[in-house]
Amino acid sequence: METFDSIVIGAGQAGLSASYHLQRLGVRHLVLDADERPGGAWQHRWDALTMHDVHGVAELPDDTPPARDSRRAKEAVPESFAAYERKHELPVLRPVQVDTVTDDGGVLVVHAGDRSWRARTIVNATGTWTHPFLPHYPGMETFLGEQLHTVDYPGPEHFRGKRVLVVGGGASAVQFLGALRPITDTLWVTRSEPVWREDGFATDEARIAAVAMVEARVAQGLPPQSVVSVTGLALRPQEREAERLGAYERHPMFSSIEPDGVRWADGRFERVDVILWATGFRPAISHLAPLKLRGPQGGIQLDRNGRGTTAVRDRRVQLVGYGPSASTIGANRAGRTAARGVKRALEAQPAVTTG
Secondary structure (H helix, E strand, O other): OOEEEEEEEOOOHHHHHHHHHHHHOOOOEEEEOOOOOOOHHHHHOOOOOEOOOOOOOOOOOOOOOOOOOOOEHHHHHHHHHHHHHHHHOOOEEOOOOOOEEEEEOOEEEEEEOOEEEEEEEEEEOOOOOOOEOOOOOOOHHHOOOEEEEHHHOOOHHHHOOOOEEEEOOOHHHHHHHHHHOOOOOEEEEEOOOOOEOOOOOOOHHHHHHHHHHHHHHHHOOOOOOOOHHHOOEOOOHHHHHHHHOOOOOEEEOOOEEEOOEEEOOOOOEEEOOEEEEOOOEOOOOHHHHHHOOEOOOOOEOEOHHHOOOEEOOOOOEEEOOOHHHOOHHHHHHHHHHHHHHHHHHHHHOOOOOOO
16 A cells, blocks of 8 residues: 555645645645535535625635635635646545544554555644534423524525524624624524624734634643634624624523523523524544544644644644634645644654555
8 A cells, every 4th residue: 555645634725735835845645535526614605605705715825815706605715726726736535534543553544434545644634614513501402493503504594584593702603693683683692791803803913912822722732712712703894784783782691492492590581483503613633533642631732832733742743724723824824834844754754665
C-alpha cells in the first residue's frame, strides 16, 4: 500500500487551503472529502441564504472570493470551490467518509469503510457542520410542534404564521430573528445577556483580541470556543426592521419544555409552535479518538500558545478549522501554517519506503 506524505481530511475552505500550500511545498498528499461534490459545509446551507446575507467568505490562496450578490450561497460558494480544485489540480477524492485514524507502527492509517490509506502525517479539516450541538431540557421529547437545529433550517417562509422560539446567543440566532420577525411572531432566549457591538466588530484590535481569547483556550488544552462567541453581536441593515418589531428583546433560558410551549422556573409559560435551536456546533473530531490527542482538560492542545495547528500530543497531526482557525479567514491562514507543520514533521521522521 502506498504511503502518502500527508492526507488531508475534508475539502472545505481549510482543507483546500492546506492542499494548495502542501502542493506548493512539494508534499505528496491526498485530500479525502465526505461530500459527493465540492463545497464543504456551504452546499448544505438553506436555500434562502444569499451571498448578500453571509458574513463573508475569504478568498482562497491565489484566488478571489465569490461576489456578494443575490445568488444562493449554497450554489455560489461550491461553484467557486469546484473551480479552485480544477484550477490548481488538487488531489481530492470523494465521497470518502473517514471513520477512524489509527497508528500502525509509526504510520498513520486513515480508515473509511473497507478502504484505508497510509500517511506519515495528516491534516484534519473536518470543521463543525456535521456535529451540531443540541442541549437537553426536561420535557423536550414531549413537544408536539417542530424542533429544528440550524442545520435543518429550511428558510423563513416555512415559519410564516407560526410562533417561533429561537434559542441561542450567536450570529445565526440574530440572523434567523432578522428574517423571521417581519413575517411571523418570534421569541428569543439565551443563557446569558447578549453583548452588542455598535462598531460591527470592525477594528483590527477587536478582531485580534477575540482571536487571542480563543487561542488562549486551545493553548491550555481546553475545548475551543468559536471566534464569534467572543466577538459580540452586531446588527446588519437587513435586521433593523426586526429590531424595530422587538425581535431582539432577549429572555432568559426556560427550565422545561411542555407539549405546546416552554416554562420558566418562576412559572411563566409561553406557547410556541416551533423551537429553533441555534445552539452551535462542536468540532467533528471523533475519528481521531484512537490517537488519544485530547488532554485532561477535554480539548486538543495546539502548539505556539494556541496560534499553531500542530497537536502537541502528536506532531504528525495538524488541525485546521479548529479553535482560532474556525472561520474563513482563519482557515486560509491555518492551511499555510499546517502545510509548514507537515513539512517540519516529515523532516523529523525517517524516510518511508512506499510500494
